Amino acid sequence: MDSCLFCRIAAGEIPVTKVHEDDDLLAFRDINPQAPMHVLVIPKVHIATVNDLTPAHEALVGAMVRCAAQVAKDHGFDASGYRTVFNCNAAAGQTVFHIHLHVLGGRTLRWPPG
Numbered sequence: 839m840d841s842c843l844f845c846r847i848a849a850g851e852i853p854v855t856k857v858h859e860d861d862d863l864l865a866f867r868d869i870n871p872q873a874p875m876h877v878l879v880i881p882k883v884h885i886a887t888v889n890d891l892t893p894a895h896e897a898l899v900g901a902m903v904r905c906a907a908q909v910a911k912d913h914g915f916d917a918s919g920y921r922t923v924f925n926c927n928a929a930a931g932q933t934v935f936h937i938h939l940h941v942l943g944g945r946t947l948r949w950p951p952g
């Protein structure tokens with residue numbers, strides 16, 4: 839999707855600070871970090887929301903979650919703890935309609951979230 843911000847980031851058209859890239863995924867630092875570690879893991883393929891996932895995406899989503907765990911481990915937060923979040927649609931605060939898994943760590947994260 840030409841108009842999608844994260845498709846453009848995946849295509850290399852908009853610079854980001856990458857922390858991981860492979861054939862299917864890109865992980866990069868959030869431009870407005872909410873914690874000392876705030877990384878977004880995205881698929882290179884366009885999927886607007888979690889509601890749009892199908893059985894064909896199961897391996898891809900599994901890879902996203904495992905990528906998030908590796909990012910947290912690389913930052914040294916695997917044992918102490920971190921948070922992974924998919925926001926879906928307006929009430930959850932989704933602003934970019936290309937799925938992304940937030941990976942947050944490096945501070946105490948309260949529960950429930952606001």
Ligand code: 5GP
Nearest residue numbers: 854866867868869870925931932933934935
């Ligand atoms: P959402 O609110 O949709 O769950 O999360 C979107 C995230 O994308 C936000 O945390 C926001 O800071 C981040 N973001 C928006 N535009 C850019 C950008 O151009 N570059 C990077 N690195 N992050 C972005």
Ligand code: ZN
Nearest residue numbers: 842845884936
């Ligand atoms: Zn997209």
